[in-house]
Amino acid sequence: MSTYLIGSETLPAHSEGLQDVLIRARAAGMRPRCLCTQSGVEMYLAKVGGRYIVKRMPGSGAEHQAGCESYEPPPELSGLGQVQGSAITEDAEDGETTLRLGFSLSKTGGKAAPDMSGGGSDSVTTDGTKLTLRAMLHYLWEEAGFNKWVPAMAGRRNWPVIRKYLLEAAAGKNAKGKGILESLYVPEAFSLDRKAEITGRRMQQMMAVASAGTGRRKLLLAVGEVKEIAQTRFGHKIILKQVADCPFMINDDLHKRMLKRFEVELGLWDAVEDSHLLVIGTFAVGRTGVASFEELSLMVVTENWIPFESTFDKMVIDAMTSANRPFMKGLRYNLASPVPLASIVATDTAPEPTALYIIAPDTDDEQITVVDELAESSSLTSWIWNAGTDPMPALPAPNTNQT
Structure with missing residues (x-):
């Protein structure tokens, strides 16, 4: 647990x-310091849901001790470095x-659907100055802390927890002058006893953007766990686990492009037992209340909700877990x-x-050279597994003196 120095007071996170101290600190213009290092690392205060929280300063994640909640590996070791600051x-x-x-997050009637969003096609389709749908999901996932794992988290992640922290992650995030939370729909966990009130809240949010006109209309942004992708009379639908009674329709063209673009993710979800498939997508709602995806992206995660890209990726995650x-x-x-x-960063x-x-087995010599250069230039120690030719080497040894 992090400990902060706020003025002359030292308090656990x-x-x-703590809230009273943070209110006074905000009024006095004071910034907390995280005491994970001897000299401390400056933090700042953000207001989320009517309460103040302590957040790391932009770009300071690598300054924190590896075991600190605010630690973040150097951004060049993930895709974050490409989009941070732009x-x-x-x-x-x-x-x-x-x-x-x-x-x-809006659509003009009759306009063709955009290309499948993900940033992982055969050619680079973005220069990093804008977030694709996949990048948006990765950002929310990382902000919510679901790319991190410590043994104490075992058995404590479920959909109510995922939803709570995704919504908190979206708070204070704006696009084109509007809060992301205004457009974000993350379904509530199913409860038979509260089904009517949950359905009422869902319909209230969705019908607020419903329009039968041909002019420009608002879209919502959904994040949910896929239960099933099924054929309908005139197309296909994605059914989310938490709202099985509210299918999200997808037309044949979008369905075909989804199968092609996300062949790897769908294959992993099908093959890996206990994995979860997440969808993020923009959707419209007609006057009838039917929701239809306009654009979407998929992400597969382990039973502990850690994203992975291949069976080799999961082998390393499973070994560490x-x-x-x-x-x-x-x-x-x-x-x-x-x-x-980097697949993962061992923080111990x-x-x-x-x-x-x-x-990976199909990596060419040029990309192998890039991996070697990336490892050599990094400030962190490196561990490399050539999964195409060698068995997985022993994991890097933990620091037995770490408390």
């Missing part, structure tokens, strides 16, 4: 009375974050699939964290 800009003065979106080791998962954001990045090694890289 979840201590009673598609994602943080203001430490007011705690607000501005996002530049590469997808639209089975060994009760803490780690952070590198997320791709806008980077195309051939671009190398000494004298610094260790970046674990996987060289």
Whole structure:
């Protein structure tokens, strides 16, 4: 648990009375310091849901101790480095974050659907100045802390927890002058006893954007867990686990492009037992109350909700999890699939964290060279597994002196 120095007071992150101290600190213009290091690391205060929270300063994640809640590996080890400061800009003065979106939250009637969003197609379709749908999901996932794992999290992640922290992650995030929360729909966990009130809240949010006109109309942004992708009389539908009575329709063209673009994710979801498939997508709602996806992206995660890209990726995640080791998962954001990045960062090694890289069997010599250069230039220790020729090497040794 993090400990903060606020003025002359030293308080744990979840201590009673912290909120009162933060209110006074905000009024006095004081900034907390995280005491994970001897000199401390400056933080800032952001207001989320009527309460103040302590957040790390933009770009300061690598300054924190590896075991600290605010630690973040160097951004160049994931896709975050490409979009930070361009598609994602943080203001430490007011705690607000501005996002530049590469997808639209409105639609003009009759306009053709956009290309499938993901940033991982055969060619690079973004320069990093705007977030694709996949990058948006990765950003929310990382902001919610679901790319991190410590043994104490075992058995504590479920959909209510996922939803709670995704919504908190979206708070204070703006795009085109509007809060992301205004457009974000994350379904509530199903409850038979509260079914009527949950349905009422869902319909109230969805019908607020419903329009039968041909002019420009608003779209909502959904994040949910896929239960089933099924054929209908005239197309297909995606059924989310939490709202099985509210299918999201997809036309034949979108369905075909989804199967092609997300062949890997769908294959992993089908093959890996206990995995979850997440969808993020923009959707419209007609006057009849029927929801239809306009654009979407998919992400597959482990039973512990850690994203993974291949069976080799999951083997490393499973090995670390089975060994009760803490780690952070590198997320791709806008980077195309051939671009190398660290699979995970082990945060319990000494004298610094260790970046674990996987060289897939189909990786060419040029990309292998890029991995070697990335590992050599990184400030972290490196571990490399050539999965095409070698068995997985022993995991980097943990720091047995770490408390």
